[in-house]
Amino acid sequence: MSTTFQLDTATSRANPTPAPMKRLTVPAIRARKADGVTREPLVMLTAYTARTAQLLDPHCDMLLIGDSLGQVIYGLPSTLGVTLEMMCAHGAAVVRGSYHSVVVVDMPFGSYEASPAQAFASAAQIMAETGCAAVKLEGGQSMAGTIAFLSARGIPVMAHIGLTPQAVNQLGGYGARGRTQEEHARIMADGKAVEDAGAFAVVVEGVVEPIAVALTQALEIPTIGIGASATCDGQVLVTEDMLGMFDRVPRFVKRYADIGAVIGGAAADYAAEVRARAFPGPDQTYQPK
């Protein structure tokens, strides 16, 4: 069933209704880096719901339905339990809530690694059910064949290298990557491989800064850093992390708000008023005419 219907602004709580804007395109994102230089860095944040998408959309170039939603929305211990169905449902919501940003949907663990054909079937389902413009998948040299297969068939791919959370069991944790010369060389080769395969951009996560700097210099495609370097061609963060929804966040996250405290405070005020029978008050109750 297609879920790409438009947001019903007559019945939704969305207010103000987002003004329709022309949506950015994947080629426009790719072209932001020209001759190795990105004058205006690319801004990307995660979004999982329509309302969050509405709030972020005017400020971003790309919205990512990251498989981090497994932890952020569903309370899973890692991204490994995330399904295609979850990604499609949240991806469709974010497309409905956005007008401007390029929407990128993560391919969940187990939906693409077996073969290029499996990846194509999963990516096609994601694109058809959500209306997104691109998919993201984790892996460098090992995924180059799959990225080439998808790119040649009309599916724009954003690659993801460095710390790849779906490989947490193999990596042994979420620590920064690239501290040895061998790993440094492998991550550089991963970047080159995904570029040669046709990826339009690459997320570089959790690497020591010199690798992010070197990749950004070496690659023609934009690098999107997370826990990497301000010299990357763009940046991405998990929105709930930067909003202060969680007590524990990775070291590379900067908090731009303290939404967790705001929500807790509002819930405490509500609970106190309910218990005191002070809510609902005259403004919130209906009286006969």
Ligand code: KIV
């Ligand atoms: O799943 C996710 O949110 C991501 C970003 C952290 C890049 O992949």
